[in-house]
Amino acid sequence: MEPDxxxxxxxxxxxxxxxxxxxxxxxxxxxxxxxxxxxxxYVGDSLGLSQQARQTEAExxxxxxxxxxxxxxxxxxxxxxxxxxDMGAGCSLADSCPPETFKKFxxxxxxxxxxxxxxxxAAIKAMSDVICTSSNAVSIVESFPAEQPIIFAPDKxxxxxxxxxxxxxxxxxxxSCEVHEILTTESIIxxxxxxxxxxxxxxxxxxxxxxxxxDFIGSTTALLDYTSRSKATAFIVATETGxxxxxxxxxxxxxxxxxxxDENCACNDCPYMKMNTIQKLYLCLKNERPEILMDTELIxxxxxxxxxxxxxxxxxxxxx
Ligand code: 13P
Ligand code: SF4
Numbered sequence: 001m002e003p004d005x006x007x008x009x010x011x012x013x014x015x016x017x018x019x020x021x022x023x024x025x026x027x028x029x030x031x032x033x034x035x036x037x038x039x040x041x042y043v044g045d046s047l048g049l050s051q052q053a054r055q056t057e058a059e060x061x062x063x064x065x066x067x068x069x070x071x072x073x074x075x076x077x078x079x080x081x082x083x084x085x086d087m088g089a090g091c092s093l094a095d096s097c098p099p100e101t102f103k104k105f106x107x108x109x110x111x112x113x114x115x116x117x118x119x120x121x122a123a124i125k126a127m128s129d130v131i132c133t134s135s136n137a138v139s140i141v142e143s144f145p146a147e148q149p150i151i152f153a154p155d156k157x158x159x160x161x162x163x164x165x166x167x168x169x170x171x172x173x174x175x176s177c178e179v180h181e182i183l184t185t186e187s188i189i190x191x192x193x194x195x196x197x198x199x200x201x202x203x204x205x206x207x208x209x210x211x212x213x214x215d216f217i218g219s220t221t222a223l224l225d226y227t228s229r230s231k232a233t234a235f236i237v238a239t240e241t242g243x244x245x246x247x248x249x250x251x252x253x254x255x256x257x258x259x260x261x262d263e264n265c266a267c268n269d270c271p272y273m274k275m276n277t278i279q280k281l282y283l284c285l286k287n288e289r290p291e292i293l294m295d296t297e298l299i300x301x302x303x304x305x306x307x308x309x310x311x312x313x314x315x316x317x318x319x320x
Pocket of ligand 2: 066090091092093094119177178179180240270271272273
């Protein structure tokens with residue numbers, strides 16, 4: 001359902017006034033609804049958002065994204081107040097990796113370095129050696145010697161793609177994102193027949209047969225950058241629908257066709273990301289809850305592999 005323009009504008013104005021008064025910052029993921037993206041101080045992918053969370057001087061962080069993202073912001077800013085519009089905004093991928101089973105997985109692979117995708121809970125991060133995002137997964141893996149055995153969790157599709165790109169043989173956890181997992185080669189081929197000029201761009205959380213057809217594979221930010229720098233004028237987009245807002249804004253003259261998960265549903269809208277609404281955004285800042293609250297010991301254990309990721313990413317950027 002389309003949001004009511006008047007009430008959207010009123011909530012946006014009220015939120016912005018409160019944000020100023022409370023010296024808050026609004027960080028939003030690209031999968032958030034357009035009206036939230038449009039008023040954010042920073043819109044980005046998981047890596048960009050954690051870098052922003054590390055740098056911000058604001059006293060309050062309003063995090064428009066899912067729980068593991070807001071939790072990461074809290075881990076990086078234990079002394080700050082981190083608010084999330086809807087505490088129920090979880091993630092099927094993070095949920096596919098329960099801490100007790102993950103511990104058994106780690107214990108069953110002695111001598112392996114444990115690399116975890118940021119889409120996991122703080123408990124999983126605390127048991128990992130280093131975190132990665134889809135932006136830096138290849139570089140993080142390649143920062144270890146080729147002979148180093150590695151376990152990778154929780155996304156098996158991203159892990160398999162990184163194995164392919166790097167020639168490694170990481171042991172993969174069997175998790176996946178319900179939004180990307182559902183995209184099929186059938187619907188892509190159908191779109192390709194309708195729009196033969198269009199390039200297929202895909203997020204590495206998609207399954208291998210989808211990735212095998214792609215002209216370009218990358219994180220949310222990488223896909224966005226590619227659509228701006230590519231000479232192609234049309235793109236079939238295999239990822240979550242929220243990204244289209246910025247893609248169209250940055251490239252109004254180009255055409256974008258989102259891969260339908262299924263002709264009868266809007267399943268490639270992440271149901272968790274879309275739990276955040278502009279009304280909830282305003283209310284969370286007004287009431288200063290829901291707030292991300294965490295055990296201090298868990299914060300310090302989970303911070304280490306995130307900081308290691310940020311440090312490796314920074315080093316790679318300097319070398320490039
Ligand atoms: P990125 O934002 O890192 O591309 O990840 C996509 C995603 O699924 C976030 O939940
Ligand atoms: Fe999790 Fe997938 Fe939603 Fe991202 S898009 S938050 S990985 S369920």
